Every structure is written in C-alpha cells, then in structure tokens.
Amino acid sequence: MQKIGTQSDWIARAQKVLPGGGFGNFDPGIIIRDGKGAHVWDEDGNRYIDYLIGSGPMLLGHGNEEVQEAVFQQIPKGMTFFANNAAGIELAEQIITAVPCAEQLRYVTSGGEADMYAMRLARAFTGRDKIVKFEGGYHGMSAEAQMSLAPDRQVNFPQAVPDSAGIPESVAAEMLIAPFNDFDYIRSLLAEYGDQVAGIIVEPLQRIIPPLPGFLQLLRDEADKYGIVLIFDEIVTGFRFAYGGAQELYGVTPDICTLGKIIGGGFPLAALTGRADIMAHFDKVKVGAEGFLMQLGTLSGNPVAAVAGLKTMEILRRDGQYDRLRQLGQSLMDMATDALRAAGVDHRIVGDRTLFEVVFTDRDVRDYRDVMNANAKRSADFNAVLRAEGVFKSPGKTYPCLSLNAADLDQTRAAYVKAAESLT
Ligand SMILES: Cc1ncc(COP(=O)(O)O)c(C=O)c1O
Known part of the structure; x- marks a missing residue:
C-alpha cells in the first residue's frame, strides 16, 4: 500500500474510487489509521476514545494481545x-x-x-x-x-x-x-x-x-x-x-x-x-x-x-467482566445525565448500560417514531463537539468497551460537559 500522508490525501483518494467517498458505513471525513485498547487514531495522528469499537465487535478493545496470539497461531496453519x-x-x-x-x-x-x-x-x-x-x-x-x-x-x-x-x-x-x-x-x-x-x-x-x-x-x-x-x-x-x-x-x-x-x-x-x-x-x-x-x-x-x-x-467468561462493563456504561450514562442536567437540556438516556445513546427529547422513548421526533440537530451538534474533544462514536449509539480506563472516563466527562454547554 502506498502511503501519501495526511488524512485529507486519503479522503481525496477515497472520493475517486469509492461511491460517496466511503465504504457506505460511516462518516467518510475520517480515516482510521490504528486502534489499540479503547483508542483509535486517525491518519493525521489524532487520538480518540473509541465508543464505536468497530460497530460492536471489539468489546474487549482493539488489539487484545490474547486474541492476537490465538490468531497468530492459526494463520500459519x-x-x-x-x-x-x-x-x-x-x-x-x-x-x-x-x-x-x-x-x-x-x-x-x-x-x-x-x-x-x-x-x-x-x-x-x-x-x-x-x-x-x-x-x-x-x-x-x-x-x-x-x-x-x-x-x-x-x-x-x-x-x-x-x-x-x-x-x-x-x-x-x-x-x-x-x-x-x-x-x-x-x-x-x-x-x-x-x-x-x-x-x-x-x-x-x-x-x-x-x-x-x-x-x-x-x-x-x-x-x-x-x-x-x-x-x-x-x-x-x-x-x-x-x-x-x-x-x-x-x-x-x-x-x-x-x-x-x-x-x-x-x-x-x-x-x-x-x-x-x-x-x-x-x-x-x-x-x-x-x-x-x-x-x-x-x-x-x-x-x-x-x-x-x-x-x-x-x-x-472470566469473573467480573460483565459487571465491569455495566459499571463503565453506568458511569458514562451518569456523566452524560449530569452534564446535560447542569446545562438544562431536555434529554433521555436510552438503552442498556452496555449500549446506549442520548436522545434529545422531553418524552420517554418507546419506539422508532419517538426517536424520529426527537431533536436530530441537537444530536448532531452534541456529537460534533464530542468528536472535536476526542470522543469517537456513531451518530446513534455509544458502545463502552472493556479497555476503558479512568483517564478515558475523565476525558469523556469533560467532553460531555463541553458538548452539553454548547447546546445552551
Ligand atoms: C441488530 C443488527 N442486526 C444485523 C446487523 C447486520 O450485521 P452485519 O453488518 O454484520 O451484516 C446489524 C449491524 O449492525 C445489527 O445491528
């Protein structure tokens, strides 16, 4: 693979060869270079905390060494x-x-x-x-x-x-x-x-x-x-x-x-x-x-x-993995709630501790139409600030992974506060 450097070079190359400039999955304005643990880096070297985790598969985080070892053992066979x-x-x-x-x-x-x-x-x-x-x-x-x-x-x-x-x-x-x-x-x-x-x-x-x-x-x-x-x-x-x-x-x-x-x-x-x-x-x-x-x-x-x-x-299957995942998810949900309440922004945190999203509405969310009738512009603005603050996620979901650490949570809390304040 020929590497020519910056993210914008890659975006331009993608525009030529891929319809819509992408794989059809995700915002074509970012090109992911590496992933390790709970982090990904773009082609310009910017680091993000990854709450997309490959749209779900990387529950352990990226590059888990035991999984890699199992794969390395299999490949020559x-x-x-x-x-x-x-x-x-x-x-x-x-x-x-x-x-x-x-x-x-x-x-x-x-x-x-x-x-x-x-x-x-x-x-x-x-x-x-x-x-x-x-x-x-x-x-x-x-x-x-x-x-x-x-x-x-x-x-x-x-x-x-x-x-x-x-x-x-x-x-x-x-x-x-x-x-x-x-x-x-x-x-x-x-x-x-x-x-x-x-x-x-x-x-x-x-x-x-x-x-x-x-x-x-x-x-x-x-x-x-x-x-x-x-x-x-x-x-x-x-x-x-x-x-x-x-x-x-x-x-x-x-x-x-x-x-x-x-x-x-x-x-x-x-x-x-x-x-x-x-x-x-x-x-x-x-x-x-x-x-x-x-x-x-x-x-x-x-x-x-x-x-x-x-x-x-x-x-x-090891002890405590799901408890830890749920605790991480609960902490993230609480942080989002605290930030949005402090900013006085109507919202609901919808989902499970292992997978959730902030929905900008003053009503409980029970079906698709409730999500459709929520404030999509607020979601987009909120997510844009999160991205600028180094939080990488899908427009509609937040996936915690088991590699998150205390520093990641602190950075996410600060990002939630900034994103919530930007909506007022
Ligand atoms: C609930 C659900 N079903 C099916 C699929 C499709 O899976 P795949 O993208 O592997 O085809 C997805 C993908 O995100 C999904 O979320």
Missing part, C-alpha cells in the same frame, strides 16, 4: 478451508452452551446474511410467507430487512415502506410492520394475520430502545399461539448484554436467534442458531428436498475468525 474445521466446531459448541435458544448452529459471514436466512428458515419451517418486522428495526440489508428500517414517511401500520431502491413491490406485500413496544397492536395484527405469519423478527433491544417489561414475553406467547417462529436478532446484543445475550438478560427464549460481531472477535463471522427441529431444514437428509433450505458460503466457519471468537468468549 491455514486461513480458510471451506471444509469443516475444529475451530469452527468448537466455537459452535461454545455458543450452544452459552445461548439459551441454541441447539444447532449454521455459520454465515455477516449479520445481515444471518438475518436473511433466519427469515427464510422461518418460512421453510412453517410453510407460510409473511414476516412481522418492527418499524426502525435493523436486520441488515436483505430486501425484507430494508422494509421500514428508517422510513421518513409515517404510513399506517402494517404497511411496509422500502428504504432502498431496487426492491420489487412483491417483497413489501409479504412484510407486516408493527410499532415496537405496542402490546395491543401486536395482538390485533396477529388476530388478523397470525395463521399466515412465518416469523416475527425483533431486536430484543431495538437499536437503543429497551423492550417494555413484558413485551418480549408477549411476542413469545403470541408466537406460540399462532405457531410462528420467534427470531431474536442478537447481532448486537449477543455476548454483550450478558454472556447468553439479551435472551439471558430478559429471560425470554426465542426459537432462533442470529449472532455476529463479538463471536468473530473482529473477523467476518456470523451465525444463526436455535431449535434443532427448525435448524433441521438445513439438512436435506432430515427434511427431504421439499423442505430443504440450501445454504453455503465460501468463508463460513472461517478458522481465523473462529479462534478469535473463541478467545474473545473465553476472556468474557
């Missing part, structure tokens, strides 16, 4: 095989031990793929076509997942609005969109369509919005009532909210769940896992040609990703 390998089998065993719904597992490469197959699997299992999805729920980039992901038009439920060009209208016709946390709506939707619905796909904590007490249990009960497959998208929450994910934390077990991010230790790996009778549809011998769901992928069960995931999970 082979980087990908396509065929079964021991690391991938062991990782599947560990995930199945950890996650309540998991009896069998299938690997894919990205979270979005896992969600796409989860919905297809629900259809294969039930022989029905319709999928219930919640407005604002994020499940990757498949045609189904692009329905009412971030609509700027507020249409009547359960009509689906595509968020992407290039999707046939027939896909929208099979999707039923519901408001998150609305108990009555789900009951009435399923009273009408329940026997046509294959699956309900839900982020147990939707983006940053926690489920109201009883909401996930309602989904469980209604899914049972109508013979629907309940899918938890645990790409973000898996191994973050607790070692067994959101299903452990909230005490509700889905039929299948999707996992990604942390289980690959920073490498491309994701999975879907769940009840063996449902997962059987990946096995032609068990279900026959009619019920068989064809699925394969070049990098599935990649051994480098698997050893990174195994080591990450081993570290997460």
